[in-house]
Amino acid sequence: MAKFRRTPEGLTTLTPEQDIYINENYLIVPIKTIARNIGKTSDLAVRTRMTQLGLIVPPELSAARKKEGMFRKGSVPVNKGKKQFEYMSPEQIERTKATRFKKGSSPHNTCEKDGVIRIRTDHKDRNGRQYKWIRISLGKWKQLHVYNWELKNGNVPEGSLVTFKDGDSLNTEIENLELITMEQNMLRNSIQNYPEDMKEIMLLKGQIKRQINKHKKDSK
Structure with missing residues (x-):
């Protein structure tokens, strides 16, 4: 050619x-x-x-x-199992060097250390609530309220979640956190559909139940 x-x-x-x-x-x-x-x-x-x-x-x-x-299902890429110099010219290889991600490098938005806290919006939440997240290791983040609760109480049991007593998702102080079941959380989310007097009774019932469970746990 x-x-x-x-x-x-x-x-x-x-x-x-x-x-x-x-x-x-x-x-x-x-x-x-x-x-x-x-x-x-x-x-x-x-x-x-x-x-x-x-x-x-x-x-x-x-x-x-x-x-x-078109790349059809079951087709094998032409470069499969080959070294770069077997399917690229020296000029093409040289051009790729400028954009290669070098070993040991980190993305530009990588946080510099563990313990860094950021606020993120939960786009799956219909109200777009914001939560604090903490970096616990490179590339690994956890919601701060869950992190704080687990530091004192251990892992969150299956079927339960950590929520906020005052409803403020950015108040992650341990005094503002409580563990509830998924059932309780569902009840809380649907309680707004009931009259005010029924809301008070249902909330009081939940508080009493949590106190009973806490007493049982402390007496073991």
Whole structure:
């Protein structure tokens, strides 16, 4: 295959030699491949020149090329099991070096140390509540209210969750935290549908039940 000198960046005009190559190959070689073969980093110059020359790829040929280019289920990538120099030219390899993620490097937004606290919005919450998160190790974060509760009480039991007594999700002081079951949490979320007097009774019942459970736990 003929080799062509790469033209300076930004120029859209092609040499007579490149025009001849396009004329002879546009019906048998994909346009992107033609662009690479004549030293262009983009196929835009080739497409523009083809329009100027009145060269048109038939729709059925264009559709066939697209179909051939699709990666089908079960297909094996051409570079599978190969070393980079086996499927890339030295020039292509050199260009990839500038964007490689170097071993030992961290993303630009990585926190500098453990214990850093950030506030994040829970987009799954219909009210868009905000919570504090603490970095406990590189790449590992935990909600601060859960972290604080577990420091004193151990892991949160399955089927339970840590919530806020005053309803403020940013008040993560241990005195403001309490452990409730999923059932209790569901009741709290639906209690707003009841009259005020019923709300008070239901809340009082929950408080009494928690005190009884606490007493049982302390007496063991």
